[in-house]
Amino acid sequence: MRTYVIRRLLLLPVTVLLLSVFSFGLVRLVPGSVVDARLSNTMGASASADPEQRAALEAHFGLDRPVHVQYVNWVGQVLTGDFGTSWLTRESIMDTFARRMPVTAQLLFLTLLLYIPIGIGTGIWSAVRRNRPDDYGIRFVTVLFLAIPNFWLATLVVLIPLVLWRYALPAPYEQLWVSPGTNLIQMIVPAAVAALSGAAVLGRLARSEMLEVLRQDYVRTAQAKGVSGRIVVMRHALRNAMIPLITLIGLVFADGVAGSVIVEQIFGLPGMGRLLVQSIFANDLPVVQLWMLFFGTAFVLINLAVDLSYAVFDPRVRFQ
Amino acid sequence: MITAVGEIQMLMIARDVVEAFGDDAIAGDAAAAIGTGGMQMVSREADVETVLERNPNYFRDGLPYFDGLRGNWNFDGAYRAAQYVAGDADMLFFPWLGFPAENEAVRGQVGEENLVEVPMNATWNWVAVHFHTKVEPYTDPRVRTALHLATDREQLLVTTQGVTEIGGPISHAIGAYAWTPDELRQLPGYRSGAQREEDLAEGRRLLDASGYDPASAPPMTAAAGYGTPYAEVMQQNFAEIGFEVAVQEQPDSENNPKRAAGEFTLTYQGLGGAFDPDILYGLSHSGGGRNFGEFSDPEIDALLEQGRSTLGLENRRPIYDEIQTKLLDRHNPQLYCSWGRPVVGHRPWLKGYGPTNMQTAATYRWYRSWFEGKPGV
Amino acid sequence: MSAAQPTQQPGAAVFDEYGLLVRPPLGRRLRRLLRQHPLGAFGLLIVILMIALAAFGPLIAGDPTKLSPNILAAPGGEYWFGTDDLGRDYFARVVAGARLSITLALTAMAIGVGFALVLGMTSAYAAGLFDLLSQRVLDMLLAFPGLVLLLLLAQVTGRNWQSIALGMGIIFTLGMIRIVRASTLATLGAAYVEAARVIGVAPFRILWRHVLPNIGPPLLIYVTTLLGGAILFEGALSFLALGVPPPNPSWGRMLVESRDYWQHTHLSIFPGVAITLAVLGFNLLGDSLRDIFDPRLRGSD
Numbered sequence: 001m002r003t004y005v006i007r008r009l010l011l012l013p014v015t016v017l018l019l020s021v022f023s024f025g026l027v028r029l030v031p032g033s034v035v036d037a038r039l040s041n042t043m044g045a046s047a048s049a050d051p052e053q054r055a056a057l058e059a060h061f062g063l064d065r066p067v068h069v070q071y072v073n074w075v076g077q078v079l080t081g082d083f084g085t086s087w088l089t090r091e092s093i094m095d096t097f098a099r100r101m102p103v104t105a106q107l108l109f110l111t112l113l114l115y116i117p118i119g120i121g122t123g124i125w126s127a128v129r130r131n132r133p134d135d136y137g138i139r140f141v142t143v144l145f146l147a148i149p150n151f152w153l154a155t156l157v158v159l160i161p162l163v164l165w166r167y168a169l170p171a172p173y174e175q176l177w178v179s180p181g182t183n184l185i186q187m188i189v190p191a192a193v194a195a196l197s198g199a200a201v202l203g204r205l206a207r208s209e210m211l212e213v214l215r216q217d218y219v220r221t222a223q224a225k226g227v228s229g230r231i232v233v234m235r236h237a238l239r240n241a242m243i244p245l246i247t248l249i250g251l252v253f254a255d256g257v258a259g260s261v262i263v264e265q266i267f268g269l270p271g272m273g274r275l276l277v278q279s280i281f282a283n284d285l286p287v288v289q290l291w292m293l294f295f296g297t298a299f300v301l302i303n304l305a306v307d308l309s310y311a312v313f314d315p316r317v318r319f320q
Numbered sequence: 321m322i323t324a325v326g327e328i329q330m331l332m333i334a335r336d337v338v339e340a341f342g343d344d345a346i347a348g349d350a351a352a353a354i355g356t357g358g359m360q361m362v363s364r365e366a367d368v369e370t371v372l373e374r375n376p377n378y379f380r381d382g383l384p385y386f387d388g389l390r391g392n393w394n395f396d397g398a399y400r401a402a403q404y405v406a407g408d409a410d411m412l413f414f415p416w417l418g419f420p421a422e423n424e425a426v427r428g429q430v431g432e433e434n435l436v437e438v439p440m441n442a443t444w445n446w447v448a449v450h451f452h453t454k455v456e457p458y459t460d461p462r463v464r465t466a467l468h469l470a471t472d473r474e475q476l477l478v479t480t481q482g483v484t485e486i487g488g489p490i491s492h493a494i495g496a497y498a499w500t501p502d503e504l505r506q507l508p509g510y511r512s513g514a515q516r517e518e519d520l521a522e523g524r525r526l527l528d529a530s531g532y533d534p535a536s537a538p539p540m541t542a543a544a545g546y547g548t549p550y551a552e553v554m555q556q557n558f559a560e561i562g563f564e565v566a567v568q569e570q571p572d573s574e575n576n577p578k579r580a581a582g583e584f585t586l587t588y589q590g591l592g593g594a595f596d597p598d599i600l601y602g603l604s605h606s607g608g609g610r611n612f613g614e615f616s617d618p619e620i621d622a623l624l625e626q627g628r629s630t631l632g633l634e635n636r637r638p639i640y641d642e643i644q645t646k647l648l649d650r651h652n653p654q655l656y657c658s659w660g661r662p663v664v665g666h667r668p669w670l671k672g673y674g675p676t677n678m679q680t681a682a683t684y685r686w687y688r689s690w691f692e693g694k695p696g697v
Numbered sequence: 698m699s700a701a702q703p704t705q706q707p708g709a710a711v712f713d714e715y716g717l718l719v720r721p722p723l724g725r726r727l728r729r730l731l732r733q734h735p736l737g738a739f740g741l742l743i744v745i746l747m748i749a750l751a752a753f754g755p756l757i758a759g760d761p762t763k764l765s766p767n768i769l770a771a772p773g774g775e776y777w778f779g780t781d782d783l784g785r786d787y788f789a790r791v792v793a794g795a796r797l798s799i800t801l802a803l804t805a806m807a808i809g810v811g812f813a814l815v816l817g818m819t820s821a822y823a824a825g826l827f828d829l830l831s832q833r834v835l836d837m838l839l840a841f842p843g844l845v846l847l848l849l850l851a852q853v854t855g856r857n858w859q860s861i862a863l864g865m866g867i868i869f870t871l872g873m874i875r876i877v878r879a880s881t882l883a884t885l886g887a888a889y890v891e892a893a894r895v896i897g898v899a900p901f902r903i904l905w906r907h908v909l910p911n912i913g914p915p916l917l918i919y920v921t922t923l924l925g926g927a928i929l930f931e932g933a934l935s936f937l938a939l940g941v942p943p944p945n946p947s948w949g950r951m952l953v954e955s956r957d958y959w960q961h962t963h964l965s966i967f968p969g970v971a972i973t974l975a976v977l978g979f980n981l982l983g984d985s986l987r988d989i990f991d992p993r994l995r996g997s998d
Contacts, residue, residue, distance in 0.1 A: 011833065018837040029853045136736055139984065147925065147976035149932040149949070152969050155956050158398050163429070168406030171399075172369040172392045204984065258842035262933060266396045270368050277937060280848055281574040288849070296840040303840075397957050425960045478766045479783050544938035545957070549783055552943045556764050567943045568856055 004311060008304060015300050020078075023292035024071050027285045061087065078293070088284040096275065096287070097294070103271035106176060106183075107263070108256045110191035111198070115252060119199040120245065123206025127214060128233055139204070146200035150259060154193045154266045173269055190267040194259035202252065206245060213241045246310055250303040257295060368393060397545075405429040411666040449540070449554065449655035452585045452613045457532035463563075464652040466530070467554075469509045469523035470561045472516070475553050476657055486510060487658045489604075489644045490597045496633050497597040497640050507648065523561040538585040539566040543575045550657065579612055587612075597640045598628050604643075604653050615653035620646060737985020743978025751799040754792035761785060761793035762944040772963050779963045781954070790946040791967050797947045798975065801862050802927035806920055808866025809873055814912070816870065817877025818904050821885065835874055843868045844933055851939040858941045865930055869923050876919055880912040914990035921983035925976035932972060948972045 058064045062073065077084060083093040126138045145153075161167040169189060174182040213219060214237055222232050260273035272291065279287040369392050392409065403409045404426055451458040458464055473486045485492070485501055488510075492498040504510045508519050542551035551567045558565055565586065570578070579587050602608040605624045606616035620643065627639045647653070731738045765784035772779040778787035820831045838846070847864050854860035881904075884890055890907050932949030934940040941947045948968040955964035 014833055015837050015840075018834060019840060022837060026849050026853070030849070131733075139736060140981075143977055143980045143984065144973070146980060147929075147973045149929055149936075149952060149969070149972055151933065151936045151956075152952055152965070152972075155398050155959070155965075158402050159959050162402045162405055166406050168402040168408050169399075171403050171408065208987070254842040258844040261842075261844055261848070262936060265936075266399060268368075268393075268396065268399060270365070276845065277848070278573060280852055281571050292841065292845075292849075295842075295845075296837065299840040300836070398959055401959075425958070428960050472764075475764055475766070478768060479764075539942070548943060548954075552783060553764060555944055556762060566857070569938045569940075569942060571938045 005308060008307065012300065012304060016297055019296040019300070020075055020293055021071070023289040023296065024074060026292070027288045028067065030280075030283060030285075074289070078290070083290055084286045086279075086284055086287050088279065088282045088287070093287055093290055097272070097290075100270055100272050100275050102176070103173070103269055104257075104260050104264070104273060106187055107191055107194070107260055107269065107271060108253070110187055111194045111256045111259070112252060114192055114195035115199050115202060115256075118195060119202025120206045120242075122199070123203040124210050124233070124238065124241070126203065127207045127210030130211065139207075142200035142203045145196045148197070150193060150197045151262050151266060153197065154190070154263055157189060157193055158266070169267070171268060186267070186269070190263040190269065194256060194263050197259065198252065198255040201255065202245075202248060205248060206241070209241045209245060210237060213237045216240070246306055249306050250299060253299060253302055401426050401429070407667075410670055448657055450579065450584070450587050450613045451615075451653060451655070452582060453615045453653060454582075454613075455538065455585045456536045457530070458586060458613075460530045460532060461651055462526040462530040463532050464655070465650065466523040466526040466561060467558055467563060468648070468652045468655050469519040469526070470557045470563070471509060471554055471655060471657065472512075472557045473510050473657065474512050475557070476550060479549050479553055485658060488656050489600060489647050489654075490640060491599075497637060499644065509648070520561055527561055527563060534562075534564060537563065537565045539568040540586040541568045541570055541575060541578065541584045542587070544569040544571050547575070554655075582612060582614065584612070597636070598624075600624060600640070600643060600647075601628060604647065604651075611653070613653055615651070617651055620651065734985040734988065736981045737988075740978045740981025740983075740985065743974055744982055747795060747799060747975050747978060750792060751796040755789075755796055758789040758792040759786045761789040761946050763789075769958065769961050769964075771961075778967050779961075781951075781964060782958060787963065787967060790951060791948070791971055794946045794948040794951060794968060794971065795975075797858065797941060797945055798928050798931060798949070798972075801858055801865075801931055801941070801947070802924045804859075804862040805865035805869060805927045806924055808863060809869030809923070810916065810920060812866065812870035813873030813877050813916075814909075817874040818881050818908060818912075820874070821878045821881035822900060822904065835871060838871050843871075844930070847930060847934065848937065848939065851934060856939060856942055858945065861931065861934065861939075861941060865927055868930075869927075872923070873916065873919060876915050877912055880915055881908050884908045884911045914986075918983055918987045918990060921979050921986055925979035925983075928972055928976050928979075948975075 055064070062070055065073075074084075083097070085092050086096060089096070122138050122142055126135045129135045158169070169186055170182050171186075173186060176183045214233075219232060219237055257273070260271055261277060262273070263269070264271045264273040265277065272295075275287065276291050278284075279291065369390060371390050392403070404411075451464050453459060453464075477486060486504055487501075488499050488504050488507075490498045492500055499507075505512075508515075508522065511519060540551055540555065542548050548567070548569055551569075555565060555567050575584075575587070578584050601624045602610040604611060604615055604620055606614075606621050623639055623643045623646070627636055627643065630636050630639060648656075727738075730741075763785060765780065767776075767780055768782055768784040770776050770780040770784075772787075776786050776788065778791055781787055781790065816831065820828045847868055850864035850867065851861065854864055884907060885894075885903075887907075890903060893903055893907065928948070931940060931947055932952060935947060935949035935953045940950050940953070943950075948971050951968035952965060952972065955961075955968065958964050
């Protein structure tokens with residue numbers, strides 16, 4: 001157990017280092033340069049040809065130095081807590097993240113709140129009633145939600161209440177601590193859209209975990225002893241099926257982040273997903289690479305925490 | 321308070337202000353941008369909203385009537401239309417209602433009686449394709465002219481469902497200097513029916529004569545969403561004379577800087593005009609600020625310089641006629657398509673609202689607008 | 698030995714006189730599939746129909762790019778599915794979209810499976826430092842949601858359907874390497890494979906003869922689900938203006954464009970239903986394949 005924890009902890013910095021190299025490297029492969037955009041925006045088209053101005057701007061952005069020097073500088077800055085400034089808005093990236101992070105965090109939280117009970121509930125029901133009509137029904141509906149593109153679902157969610165009842169979600173975005181009521185309405189609908197698409201994934205995994213547990217000897221023994229079906233499920237099977245499901249939290253997180261990229265666009269939420277899209281299109285490299293590093297690290301940490309807690313709960317892992 | 325949905329350009333800040341304070345100061349501290357207009361900025365949150373309030377020091381007494389304005393930035397068409405249709409916003413701001421789809425959707429939902437249209441200054445939303453004249457194969461004026469001849473303006477008009485009108489180099493909003501749509505329809509490239517077949521044949525001939533390399537044509541970039549339909553029509557039109565070009569969509573946030581940086585090769589764009597034919601100087605003079613395609617021709621340069629230094633309609637008109645003729649017949653640094661009929665839609669209870677005779681969206685008569693009979697007020 | 702008749706209990710496995718499994722006739726197998734996995738059979742039907750549509754549809758449908766002045770026509774009459782905002786035949790576009798979406802999904806999948814097999818089997822076979830390092834790189838890449846990676850890859854590789862397929866293929870590779878590696882490791886540990894290694898059978902032959910067949914079933918399940926995922930990915934990319942460029946009509950692009958014309962419901966219903974049905978078909982099929990092939994679930998009926 002101890003060696004397992006130590007091994008995982010030792011690998012953490014390696015993974016994060018790889019993350020930083022990858023984040024830095026990938027954004028630099030994107031063609032197009034911020035220098036061109038900046039030159040033409042401020043000086044007009046003819047200025048983009050002026051080599052002196054170009055050199056000055058490149059020096060300003062640090063683009064004149066070799067790539068590995070740029071990388072080392074960047075890592076050094078991030079380690080000292082200096083996240084740099086956006087090339088697009090010239091705002092400190094720390095401030096931008098601080099403003100946008102709560103939006104996405106709240107969205108993710110609400111998504112999870114809806115996602116986990118729907119996913120696990122339908123999965124278990126479906127497993128217990130395997131190959132009966134309600135199993136088919138649930139599987140069909142969850143797979144149907146998985147099959148509807150989430151941007152279409154979101155559009156329908158906006159348009160159907162509009163056409164039927166002339167209702168539109170309140171706009172613009174309000175912060176939770178300024179007007180909680182408005183904020184919750186604005187957030188719960190996009191969260192539900194994200195959750196419905198994602199819950200199907202969780203549901204089918206929960207179903208197969210549950211099926212696995214249901215055919216274990218101790219469950220069969222309990223059934224043979226005449227313990228009622230409900231008690232078998234609640235007391236024996238559910239608890240044991242939940243342990244492997246913990247490992248899915250990482251997946252749920254990744255799904256939620258991917259969903260936020262789409263959902264924030266449609267519902268006008270100023271979160272991290274929208275920031276990423278804007279920054280990618282504007283070639284705002286510092287923001288994109290930090291975004292990647294930030295979410296990548298968060299994901300790795302979540303998975304680490306999950307694996308460790310899994311090791312604590314499951315004796316088979318503990319004594320390996 | 322009034323809520324406007326989909327503001328694209330609430331404020332214009334003079335360049336000297338930007339240079340004096342820097343973008344950071346202006347973006348971070350709204351109060352740094354104090355103007356002399358009727359409204360001044362209270363707060364601004366990127367992608368969310370802009371709040372304006374009455375400028376107590378406005379130079380006209382008793383104006384503006386409104387205490388303030390709340391602009392709500394909405395980039396998603398369906399969501400934006402929903403806000404207006406549901407009555408949460410009093411105005412659907414430029415240029416969204418100029419998009420045919422949105423115009424139609426909103427009109428169908430709220431009904432004609434609930435939508436007052438304020439046509440904007442027609443020099444706005446000028447649709448043209450900019451060729452990059454330093455990039456193969458658009459270096460050859462024959463290629464550009466062939467594409468001009470191939471473009472089916474009538475199909476473009478159908479596609480935009482009547483919110484645009486056919487256009488030449490000078491917008492018909494600049495009435496005295498412009499050629500009217502009817503005059504344009506007599507010209508090669510603008511004609512239809514059998515005459516269009518002649519134009520297409522001439523286009524093919526020019527294209528063959530230029531000896532361009534078909535594989536060299538780089539993609540035509542288009543602003544995703546509203547630009548794509550135009551690009552798709554032109555792509556088909558060009559194919560009729562055997563010119564195959566790919567279309568590359570990109571969001572505005574990517575399209576505009578690339579266009580400005582000259583990284584495009586053939587690009588669709590909307591463009592604000594002005595009330596003087598001198599707009600052509602910026603677009604087509606070798607030193608022009610909006611000459612993104614780096615077009616350069618000494619004769620056109622000379623004529624443009626002559627045009628801006630000449631006084632009087634009767635003296636200037638022949639100069640600009642000559643410029644337009646030369647541009648269309650020979651150079652086509654841009655492919656002139658149409659002018660939008662950009663429209664601001666608002667509820668009938670908003671009174672006194674209309675464009676000023678300036679060219680920008682930001683100078684609407686907010687200061688003279690008021691509410692009358694708004695339900696629940 | 699007297700002429701042994703194959704045992705004929707309904708539903709049970711049938712063996713011939715040498716004790717070998719006799720495959721029941723196709724008709725009976727299909728009936729059994731239908732009875733035991735009705736959803737899977739439904740999914741299979743949809744998938745077959747979609748592939749047929751992609752293969753033969755464009756032969757009967759008209760030109761999907763031909764412009765006409767008859768814009769936004771309602772379905773019926775000359776245009777079965779109506780026309781779009783440029784007056785193009787929507788039926789022809791939906792059919793052409795089937796070809797594009799299915800081709801894109803299959804290409805991405807082929808790229809993904811190819812990469813995953815090579816990298817996963819190499820990693821498992823080579824073991825040691827190479828395996829450790831490649832697993833760490835994989836961990837790192839899996840730390841990003843697929844859509845986010847795809848967004849960046851689409852920016853790097855450009856916007857045509859080939860590079861979109863490549864980008865999706867790379868994303869799919871990441872998910873499949875794990876499966877390939879685990880199956881490879883499991884098979885390499887089996888006694889008969891150990892024996893083959895000991896007597897000096899070439900690594901490539903071992904991988905080809907013994908490992909590959911064992912990777913098949915788990916990979917097939919995953920691939921089926923990912924084919925649906927590819928169609929959804931394409932839609933999400935179109936939504937972000939990174940999809941397959943015009944004039945090629947993809948379902949995703951059509952559905953995205955229809956968002957503006959929401960008054961004309963036919964524009965969103967046809968591509969929307971097409972995407973949903975196709976993804977549904979692939980997923981239902983994948984679910985049932987999982988039930989059929991997953992050894993943990995086998996025999997639990």
